[in-house]
Amino acid sequence: MILFALLIATAFAALGQRNGLERLRYAIWSFALFILIGVGIAWLMYPFSR
Amino acid sequence: MNETPASEIIVPAVTEDVAAKPRPRKASFSFAGLGVAILSWAVPGLGHFVLGRWRRALAFFISVGGLAITGYLLRGNVFPQHASDAFGRLGFYADLGTGVFYYLAHFFERLGPDVSRALGDDGTRFIAAAGLVNVLSAFDAYEIAAGRRR
Numbered sequence: 001m002i003l004f005a006l007l008i009a010t011a012f013a014a015l016g017q018r019n020g021l022e023r024l025r026y027a028i029w030s031f032a033l034f035i036l037i038g039v040g041i042a043w044l045m046y047p048f049s050r
Numbered sequence: 051m052n053e054t055p056a057s058e059i060i061v062p063a064v065t066e067d068v069a070a071k072p073r074p075r076k077a078s079f080s081f082a083g084l085g086v087a088i089l090s091w092a093v094p095g096l097g098h099f100v101l102g103r104w105r106r107a108l109a110f111f112i113s114v115g116g117l118a119i120t121g122y123l124l125r126g127n128v129f130p131q132h133a134s135d136a137f138g139r140l141g142f143y144a145d146l147g148t149g150v151f152y153y154l155a156h157f158f159e160r161l162g163p164d165v166s167r168a169l170g171d172d173g174t175r176f177i178a179a180a181g182l183v184n185v186l187s188a189f190d191a192y193e194i195a196a197g198r199r200r
Contacts, residue, residue, distance in 0.1 A: 003116070003120060004117070004120075004175075004176065004179070007112070007113040007116045007117050007120075008113070008117075008179065008183070010109050010112065010113045011109065011110060011113040011114070011183045011186070011187070013109070014105075014106045014109035014110055014113070014187075015186060015187070015190055017199070017200060
């Protein structure tokens, strides 16, 4: 999941119209959101896994 | 008749801001853009590299290549051209989006797909995601070549 989030965040940052530092900030932000939302959804589904 | 003399008619002055406002450009087809988009699809990032956007080219090559190769190493399913159902056909189009990496599938995935494990299923998603990202990068390269994006 971390690798997937990292690679997709890189691609999203490259697709944006931002430049330099803003692009890096966007990549870090979207990577963090990918991880947080992924872990959040996993915890939400946890009670239904048993 | 109550006519206003021509000398008293007030004509609104055109300010510089309004005059300088660019008119919306009519979308037209760009053959150069199509060529660059095809290059970008065939080898991820090549279209951007040709346009001089080497950082973006590198980002797309790493992300598409990384997703596709990881998917192959996880033994994800690579959909064949003549799939029997709609899901298989959609999967084929998504996989084909990876360009040259689709044809390298046999090289990286020597043991063939194994979706009986969760990792194999994850690999299938990785490969499909690589194809979709590469299609987006091809659209981006087209827009840059057509002058609609920086």
